[in-house]
Amino acid sequence: MKKIAFVAPWFGENIPGGAEMAMREHIKHLYAKGIDIEVLTTCVKQFTADWNIDYYTPGLDTVMGIPTRRFKVRKRDTHAFDVVNTKLMNNVSLTDEEEETFVREMVNSPDMYKYISEHQDEYSLFVYIPYMFGTTINGILACPEKAVVIPCFHEESYIHMRIFKDVFEKAAGMLYNAEPEKILANEVFDFSNVKQLTLGIGLDNDFSYDEKRFREKYKVNDPFILYAGRKDVGKNIYTLINYFREYKDRNKDSKLKLVLIGGGEVTIPDDIASEVIDIGFVDRQDKYDACAAASMMCQPSIHESFSLVIMESWLCERPVIVHNRCDVTKNFVKESNAGLYFDNYFEFEGCVDYILNNPEVADKMGKLGRKYVLETFDWDVITKKAISFFEEIAQ
Amino acid sequence: MNNTEVIENIDIEQIMDEIRAKIKERGYTEDMLKFRDVAADMNVSMDVFNSGVFSKVVEQTNANSHINYYEIPIGTGLKGFVKRCIRKMISFALPPVVFQVNEYNRSATQSINQIHAFIKKYESDIKEKDKQIAELKKRIEQLEKNG
Numbered sequence: 347m348k349k350i351a352f353v354a355p356w357f358g359e360n361i362p363g364g365a366e367m368a369m370r371e372h373i374k375h376l377y378a379k380g381i382d383i384e385v386l387t388t389c390v391k392q393f394t395a396d397w398n399i400d401y402y403t404p405g406l407d408t409v410m411g412i413p414t415r416r417f418k419v420r421k422r423d424t425h426a427f428d429v430v431n432t433k434l435m436n437n438v439s440l441t442d443e444e445e446e447t448f449v450r451e452m453v454n455s456p457d458m459y460k461y462i463s464e465h466q467d468e469y470s471l472f473v474y475i476p477y478m479f480g481t482t483i484n485g486i487l488a489c490p491e492k493a494v495v496i497p498c499f500h501e502e503s504y505i506h507m508r509i510f511k512d513v514f515e516k517a518a519g520m521l522y523n524a525e526p527e528k529i530l531a532n533e534v535f536d537f538s539n540v541k542q543l544t545l546g547i548g549l550d551n552d553f554s555y556d557e558k559r560f561r562e563k564y565k566v567n568d569p570f571i572l573y574a575g576r577k578d579v580g581k582n583i584y585t586l587i588n589y590f591r592e593y594k595d596r597n598k599d600s601k602l603k604l605v606l607i608g609g610g611e612v613t614i615p616d617d618i619a620s621e622v623i624d625i626g627f628v629d630r631q632d633k634y635d636a637c638a639a640a641s642m643m644c645q646p647s648i649h650e651s652f653s654l655v656i657m658e659s660w661l662c663e664r665p666v667i668v669h670n671r672c673d674v675t676k677n678f679v680k681e682s683n684a685g686l687y688f689d690n691y692f693e694f695e696g697c698v699d700y701i702l703n704n705p706e707v708a709d710k711m712g713k714l715g716r717k718y719v720l721e722t723f724d725w726d727v728i729t730k731k732a733i734s735f736f737e738e739i740a741q
Numbered sequence: 742m743n744n745t746e747v748i749e750n751i752d753i754e755q756i757m758d759e760i761r762a763k764i765k766e767r768g769y770t771e772d773m774l775k776f777r778d779v780a781a782d783m784n785v786s787m788d789v790f791n792s793g794v795f796s797k798v799v800e801q802t803n804a805n806s807h808i809n810y811y812e813i814p815i816g817t818g819l820k821g822f823v824k825r826c827i828r829k830m831i832s833f834a835l836p837p838v839v840f841q842v843n844e845y846n847r848s849a850t851q852s853i854n855q856i857h858a859f860i861k862k863y864e865s866d867i868k869e870k871d872k873q874i875a876e877l878k879k880r881i882e883q884l885e886k887n888g
Binding site: 431692 | 774792
């Protein structure tokens, strides 16, 4: 195999985001297996930066020891993009012209597409991640026969854009994070001519976790539900806050706390301010210790294409509760028997009470979760599967 | 029975059935809750102010405040022809309404932008004042200790 290029709108060692982290990890493990990897990206710093600003200098760079080619971005009409993007966020379908505006005015680098087109013979494959960015759409069009996509699809208005259908159905391969993502993709697109594989994301599991260490360091002695991740409306965190508030109101004697870890800001109602402990960003060790100390982790998001945090909770042997309307996390829970799921407040209350009142079963769920992650998401297994998939397409 | 056998016996569907049966048995209904239980991205309590959510909504309001009635694409072919005919037939009534709606939207959006700017300004002022109060409290405590 020749070089494999991973293509993303931004790339850096510490930039936040699930897809960004997944890409870094895939690259790191493929590189360690001796695969010749290169990254093609723009000069934009990260998702939350201004997509009109070239933060990095264009040209060849090295990130995590990986050769990284950065290209200048095209200046965008931000207002035109915001208008159509707002419609999508509000589930209003777009006209063909508006879809074209969306793709044209989002992050794009014509220099990158020219490079892909002119240098395609030097590469076996171009792997794009995630699906909705200009770099993915226009990159695929520059050389569709060598395009593999790690789309990170989930049910949202963007996936139903007609303009994506024409592009993704031309790609050579699709790699999914979870089985429900594959099912969704095949409901929306005709991938009869596209090679597909549910790969998943691997997890490092050689770490320790200590419940006592967390309790001593953060002075949390009561049982608690853990929320780990970006504190963002899009992650459905206010459902959890509302539910916890109602739970405390209906169970006045309960000592249960809600512990939040991760970035972002969240507004906690005054009446439960003393019951919610927002620790903010913590290092990895503290996160694992928090997972181990929690009675359960709650992942309320309904738009997950993987969810690393529930895997981390399982690796620390604690059960999880997830939202019924997120096919991906619910499927993980059902496959592993290592947690419960809720569709409304009363089911949430039922799940929380069940786990608190049945500590032995909860411990067993945690053990099942760990077993599931170790068997399914070991990096060695994932990387081997990825390499044979790439080889098959490259032939 | 060894540990592996024990842990493999868990069936979460059975547990979920038990939980649902209990909910039914106790006769829980949504009207017992103090909030509207909807699983949505913008599921924020109505009585809790969130600066980030407010900014996002203001952004959306600005982006959507103007209706370009004449720029709405109607396509080609027979469907497009029919749509064009309908647009002509209602042209005496619709544009004035759209004009009025746009005028209203403009005023409403400007008002919201003003409120947003006001909140943002006072948010930073309050933060600064809180800092000053905390420092003054410290100094008072120190002075009280010293005598």
